[in-house]
Amino acid sequence: MRRDVSDGEHEDFRKLVREFVAREVVPRYAAWEREGRVPRSFFEQLGSLGVLGMAIPEKYGGAGREDYRYNVVLQEEAARALVTLGTVRTQLDVILPYFLAYADEAQRARWFPGLAAGKLLTAIAMTEPGTGSDLAGIRTTAVRDGETYVLNGAKTFITGGLLADLVIVVARTSTEPGNRRAGLTLLVVEDGMPGFTRGRVLDKLGIKVQDTVELAFDEVRVPVSNRLGEEGAAFHYLGRNLPQERMTVAVGSVAQARAALDTTVDYVRERQVFGKPVASFQNTKFELAAVSAEVEAAQALLDRAVLELVAGELSGADAARVKLFCTETQARAVDRCLQLFGGYGYMAEYPISRLYADARITRIYAGTSEVMKVIIAKSLGL
Structure with missing residues (x-):
């Protein structure tokens, strides 16, 4: 379209x-x-x-x-x-x-x-072993000492952390009773700072070319001049960028769903079963027709949201709707496409197997599908 x-x-x-x-x-x-x-x-x-x-x-x-x-x-x-x-x-x-x-x-x-x-190269360190999507529960601390912050804590699932020269770390600089979201600060930790170490590279199901690591901070002295923005304002800062972060996942989801469709159409035209191309069977036609319709619907929703994002008008709830719909569409599309490859679809030499493995994370990172539903429900007054 x-x-x-x-x-x-x-x-x-x-x-x-x-x-x-x-x-x-x-x-x-x-x-x-x-x-x-x-x-x-x-x-x-x-x-x-x-x-x-x-x-x-x-x-x-x-x-x-x-x-x-x-x-x-x-x-x-x-x-x-x-x-x-x-x-x-x-x-x-x-x-x-x-x-x-x-x-x-x-x-x-x-x-x-x-x-x-x-x-x-950069990374952002938000997630901790015990927090997940609960950013207000961050336990990494940064205590002001003159013109430095003394940083202590650990982060996990950090994309790009292996090669990063600059790591934006979300740390707690103060605690306010009754307001868990207050007191978080963004500090830029630079490669080579004493006490900053990189842990193991995590072995993931998919997205193999994207390194994901654990990071540790032991009495790391971060200059105040490396603070991004105001002290204690990080939760607000993180919330402002979440719509774009979720849109980024949605963009990849739709693009990869379309790629899965295209490579499957090429495959079923060439693959012979019972003396006929797989594409000649009605089931194949119906499955790919359904995938095509869903991908086009997701693309239309996504394109509208991209224009709203560029205009500065995309709401957090609408970004959640787009991410939820596009990632769930990707999951269905890639699964149905892999099925049409049969046993070959399970072999790593075919790109559809990687598309399948890569797709699983999109319903988890940048906020799980369940978190997206909570956000959408709140926008409905529920």
Whole structure:
């Protein structure tokens, strides 16, 4: 169906990304999966293309175009090629917005050129072993001592934590009885700070090229000059970026569901069963027709939400609706497509098996489907 999200500049960017992915990512992707991460040199390549600095002001080496639609194109073109870009979307869609919104002038001068060039990699450390989606329950502490904070605690499931040069850590700097959300602060921990250690790389079901690690902080002295924004305001800051974070998951979900559909259509046309192409059976036609209809519905919902996000009008409840619908649609679509591959769909050599494994996390991270339903229910006055 016709889409009206992009303009000519976005489509020029799409062509650039499509060519880059085909040339630089697809031939190396299997090796990246085996290694469990993409190499640092890949980020520098993206930096030299200007991809990582699209939203960063020109004075720091970026393009000064804070338009989420470029991020959408990046995800769509990776999915189209049946690959992912490791932690790139986390860096651009989830972490960079905090730097753009809350970094002061001195911090911008220190960090933005490296971020734009792909020489500084980032992570955000929110989740703890006992908190999950309950950010107000964070136990990592940061105690002010003169011009530093003394940071202690542990974080888990940290995307990109293995290679990160800058880690935004959510820590508790004070406690207010009766208000669990108050007293959280964003501190930027830099690679090499004494007491900052990286634990084991977690072995996941899917998203193999996206490293996920445990981090520990033992008496780490973080300069006050590394604080993002105001002390105690982190819960509010995190809430402001959640709609975009959830949209990022939804964008990937729809793009990967469409990729699953396309690769399955190609497969069933070629695969012979009982002397006939799998595509000739009515069940195949009906299954793929249903998947196509659901993907188009999800795309229409998503495109409307992307435009609202760009306009600064997307509500938290609507972002939850989009994430819930798109990720659940992805799950159904990929499962039905894998079924049409038969036993081959379970083999790692076929991309549909990776699409299936990668899809499972989308209903969990950035807020589980159950959390999305709670948010939606609240918006209904329930």
